[in-house]
Structures are given as structure tokens and as C-alpha cells.
Amino acid sequence: MNRRKKCPEEVSERWAIPYADFLTLLLCLFIALFAMAQAGKQAALEYAQAFARAFGMRLVPYQETLPRQILPQPVPPKVRPTEKGQKILKQIMELEKTLKTIGLEGKLKVAYEAIGIRLILQERLLFDSGSADIKPQFYPILDKIAELLNSIPNPVEVEGHTDNIPISTGRFPSNWELSTARASSVVRYFIAKGVSPDRLKASGYADTRPIASNATPEGREQNRRVEIVIINIKGYELTEPAP
Structure with missing residues (x-):
């Protein structure tokens, strides 16, 4: 089928x-x-x-954007020490002579700024690496600075600075804690030597304000520092605009 x-x-x-x-x-x-x-x-x-x-769409005309204007960096004004500032300078020069006798010439620097007088002390002048404890052998250096501060009424800010090498210890988890602790140690020392706490301020900046390149050991050494800023006040200015 x-x-x-x-x-x-x-x-x-x-x-x-x-x-x-x-x-x-x-x-x-x-x-x-x-x-x-x-x-x-x-x-x-x-x-x-x-x-x-x-397609029933609305066309928005293209507008060329102008390039962003690059603002010039402000130039620090030129200043000079006043008569009162020159007296401070003489005391600082005596301190520099003391440092020279113990082989630490150049570890203390002085800068005149519109805000006042800035003393820059290198790390090895006060602290061991990774420490915020002031070396006892350098107490006489801070004694002379405290004596200077007690002779004037100006407010003082102590700044701690580090290089960019990270630190991570139980006491100092980062350079922020280390720089702040160092500034605080110096402030406490000044208070113990009679400087009024109302005039003092401690600040830590870690590695955010370098004054030299962190690419070299020499630059990192310069960045590890404590700065003591003696601030101008009305009636007791230590610096003034240069002519």
C-alpha cells in the first residue's frame, strides 16, 4: 500500500x-x-x-568653551625685620653660634615673612627618627628659644613636618600623628619653661608642605623639621614691608 x-x-x-x-x-x-x-x-x-x-528633535548649538585661566602664583611680599625683630635676630645669632660649637651648623634657619619670624629646626636637632620625644642633649637649645619667647608678647605656632616616607607604628599610624606629636612636644616644653599656653598653638602637617624634593635623602632631611612661627601683633610687629 x-x-x-x-x-x-x-x-x-x-x-x-x-x-x-x-x-x-x-x-x-x-x-x-x-x-x-x-x-x-x-x-x-x-x-x-x-x-x-x-526626528522631531531640538538642536542645541555647540559653544566652544574657553580654556581655563591659569592664575599666577602669588609672590611673597618682601619684608625686613623691624627694630624689635632685629633684637630677636641677635638672640637667634647667639643660638646659631651654640649649634656651630656642637657640629650642627645650618640646622637652624630663620625666615622673615609677612606673618612674622619663622624659625626652622631640622629633625635631628630635636628628635630621633620616628620619635616625638625631645632629645635631652638639646634641651638647652629649646631653653634659649623659650627665653626668647618669654621676652615678647607675640603668639606662637609650632608646626611639625615630615618627609613622604610612610610610618605605621602603634603610637604613630601615619605621619599626621607623628608631626602633630612633635609639635605638641615642643609646645609642652615651652609651657614648662613659663611660656603662656594662651599664646601657643601646635599643628601637624605631615608631608603636605615640603620645602625640598622628597626624591633625594638630602631633600627628605630638609622636610623633616619643626617650625616655630612668631606671629606679628599690632604694637609688636617683628617684620615690615621692605621698601
Whole structure:
């Protein structure tokens, strides 16, 4: 008995028509983009406006942004010590002579600024590496500075600074704690020597205010320091604008 063979179902190809339309539109888009790339600025703007109208979109005109203005760095004003400041300078010079006799010449520096007089003491002058305990052999140095501070009414800020080598100990998790502890140690010493606590302030800046490059051992040594800033007050200015 012969069986009739089933005819295979016809495969619909209706999907090909919208697919071809899509490819045609895509090709037109690429052609238009290529033409815009080859055209000038005005022609590109006209193409963009035509596309915007076709798709019911609003075209926002392009505005060129001006480059950011680079502000010049402020130049520190030139200052000089006043008559009172010169008296302080004489006391500091005596202190420098003392340092020279013990082989630490140049470890104390003086800067005249609009804010007042800044004494810069290198780390090895006061502390061992990674420590905030003042070396007893250098108590006489701080004694002379305390004597100087007791002779004037000016407020004083003690700043601690480090290099960029990280520290992580139980006492000092970072250079922030170390720099602040060193400044506080100096402030406590001055208080013990009779300087009024109301005049004193301790600040730690870690490695955020370097005065030399941290790329060399010499630069890092300069950055490890304590700065004692004697601030001008009305009636007892230590510095003044230079002519």
C-alpha cells in the first residue's frame, strides 16, 4: 500500500523585507555621517539641523568653551625685620653660634615673612627618627628659644613636618600623628619653661608642605623639621614691608 508523502511546509520569508529596509536605513545613516565628516562646519550644522527636524528633535548649538585661566602664583611680599625683630635676630645669632660649637651648623634657619619670624629646626636637632620625644642633649637649645619667647608678647605656632616616607607604628599610624606629636612636644616644653599656653598653638602637617624634593635623602632631611612661627601683633610687629 502506497503512502502519500507529506509536502514540506513552506518557509515564510516575510522577515526579509523589514530587515532589508533596516539595512538600507543603516547604510543611509553611514553615508550621511561620512558626508558630514568630509563637509565643513557650516555644512555639518545643516546636516544636523535636517536630522533634528526629521526626528522631531531640538538642536542645541555647540559653544566652544574657553580654556581655563591659569592664575599666577602669588609672590611673597618682601619684608625686613623691624627694630624689635632685629633684637630677636641677635638672640637667634647667639643660638646659631651654640649649634656651630656642637657640629650642627645650618640646622637652624630663620625666615622673615609677612606673618612674622619663622624659625626652622631640622629633625635631628630635636628628635630621633620616628620619635616625638625631645632629645635631652638639646634641651638647652629649646631653653634659649623659650627665653626668647618669654621676652615678647607675640603668639606662637609650632608646626611639625615630615618627609613622604610612610610610618605605621602603634603610637604613630601615619605621619599626621607623628608631626602633630612633635609639635605638641615642643609646645609642652615651652609651657614648662613659663611660656603662656594662651599664646601657643601646635599643628601637624605631615608631608603636605615640603620645602625640598622628597626624591633625594638630602631633600627628605630638609622636610623633616619643626617650625616655630612668631606671629606679628599690632604694637609688636617683628617684620615690615621692605621698601
